[in-house]
Amino acid sequence: MSENSRKDSTPPPDLSKEREEMLRSFRRNAALTERFMDEYARMRSRLLEVEGENEGLRARLGSPEGEPRGHAGAPPSRAKLATEDVDARFAELEEEFAHLASLFVAGNQLHAALTTRSVVRRIRDVLGQLIGAQAYALYFLSSDGTELAPITSEGVPTERLQRMPIQSSRFGEVLKAHKACIEEEHAVNEVNWEAPPALIPLVAEERAVGLIAIYGLLAQKERFTRTDFELFRLLGEHTGPALIGASLFEQSGHRLPGAEVIYSAAL
């Protein structure tokens, strides 16, 4: 067998495990996406029901057979209260829709790229555009596992973007604990270099591989929202595998694995 044909069908042994990990990560993401889509379909259907109820109530309010319209000083009618209730539920559904859309898009996009540059760009989009981070940095673990090295950042002065030893540092503690450290009580729209309001460890196959530090949000956003907390979880679980997968793909010279490789790795 020639060298070329061997390359086409059999991956180097050291890549097999990484490919398997990458595929497992893709499958997990597909399942997550499916879950979001189901939830989205359920919410859409509920939204249509609520819109139907709202239409009915509005029709009753406008029709002569409907309940009499309230006048100044009179207590609100049952129909008015019901309409307010429907409006409140509609607003809740809108919020839920936006929440699910952000999660779906972030998860979907993180694994939709196979070059490191594209993956990094998508991570930046999640941090800047969805979470509204004003200053942040993404660090990855050095190959000897002793330091965190900055990969990309926004709004962080160069002198603060240093390689950081894992030993005896707050970043290192978060990394070892595999547990995000997030400010939940105080406003986070001012940059805090000493105690970043969000430190998210990046984990791949139960190994810590990096960390995202958010130093402050945009002025108009005071606190982290429910969606942000879900996005932190998503970033923590998916950033590492997405970066590793893209990096391996580039290292392999953008060679796509054949069906044989996928089949043997899936067994």
Place this chain on the structure above:
Amino acid sequence: MPEYSCLVVEDSPMMRQLLVFALGRLKNLRVTEADDGVDGLRKLAAARYDIILTDINMPIMDGLKLVKRVRSDPNHKDTPIVIITTEGAGEDRQRALQLGANAYITKPIQAPQVIATVKELLRIE
């Protein structure tokens, strides 16, 4: 019910997908995507659109140049344009409005704001 067409010009795939998701709530709106200003112009030359949503900061051709080009084209001089900017980009926003944009949306984008702006410009009930 009349059908409307919308062109979304945005270089970030993530933001584009979010916009398409939000606009998908308007059942009678058909959405076409473009990666940047040049791609946007190419699509505008090939079809008629009822509304354009464009980011400002894009490679190759930014949103400001796109607004200028669209407004100087007799076929699209009256097409409503919505620009998407960051909260701090007041100057860009002003410049775009002076060049002929009709409205703006600030990032991070909120689906209800996107829908309300589009419905208002297209006069959809």
